[in-house]
Amino acid sequence: MATAAVLEALRPSLGHELVLGHVDHGLQPNGPALAVITQWGERAEIPVMVDRLTLKMGSDLQGRAREARYAALQQMMEKSNANRIVTAHHADDQAETFLMRASRGAGLEGLSAIRRRRGHVVRPMLTTTRTALLDFATAQGLSWWQDPSNSDPRWTRNRIRNEVMERLQQAIPSAISGIGQSASQMSSVQVGVEYWLRHAIGPWDKRGAAIGIALKHVPDQIEAASLVFQLMIKDLDLVALSSRALRQLHQIKRDGQNCRLHGAKASIQDGILWVEATDADRSKSS
Helix, strand or coil: CHHHHHHHHCHHHHCCCCCEEEEECCCCCCHHHHHHHHHHHHHHCCCEEEEECCCCCCCCHHHHHHHHHHHHHHHHHHHCCCCCEECCCCHHHHHHHHHHHHHCCCCHHHHCCCCCEECCEECCCCCCCHHHHHHHHHHCCCCCCCCHHHHCCCCHHHHHHHHHHHHHHHHCCCHHHHHHHHHHHHHHHHHHHHHHHHHHHCCCEEECCEEEEEHHHCCCCHHHHHHHHHHHHHHCCECCCCHHHHHHHHHHHHHCCCEEECCEEEEEECCEEEEEECCCCECCCC
16 A cells, blocks of 8 residues: 555656556455555545455465466556556565575575566565555555464464564664665676576577577586576576476486476487476466
């Protein structure tokens, strides 16, 4: 709501139009949240679009919800002839994401955390803290609805938010902004690495749903080769590979044995290492 209010206040100077998009995941009563949004939209004379999903409880619920949410927002953008999706991710979200990924052994791509811009999605509040947004919302007399799942300790992010981040800020008051700066630097390095890799390697060989790279372009050092493999996986729109999977790909280069990966399979033919997407577990967005 704070992000919507900021964008509404900037309309005269920036000349943009707004549409509010609300996605009901179908996991809890939706009335209170929708009422807050529609009432504010009516007062501000901003149209509201609503999409109701039918997600089921089960494994990777948050991941499935995120993919479905972005797909719904994409459809709203197309229906309203908009050219941007603006989300309200803020500095606390960034810090939580960075810590979660670092704890799981993420590389450059993962430690870039939440990107300020990815495709049509932009996140203008990424350097603004939750506290600052709450203060702004209170000062503006905004109403909002707090999702009760945000305090559910079953989710890793909530445990980090409600247990780890509070203690970290007590020890280091500037922790949130500092972690955000680290994520931003990682993102810059990642973009630079990808730029030079693409220029050094040139275009991928392509064969149907597979892309390939000549073995002569794959470095002997596993650390350097992993950067090439990660770029291939990204261009295939697949979930980032684990360290073990990256080692498997490097092993292929040495012994020529085919292998199956998470959502892909790899093989070597005529001096080219091919990685082909399978039907499983394609990544949609972040």
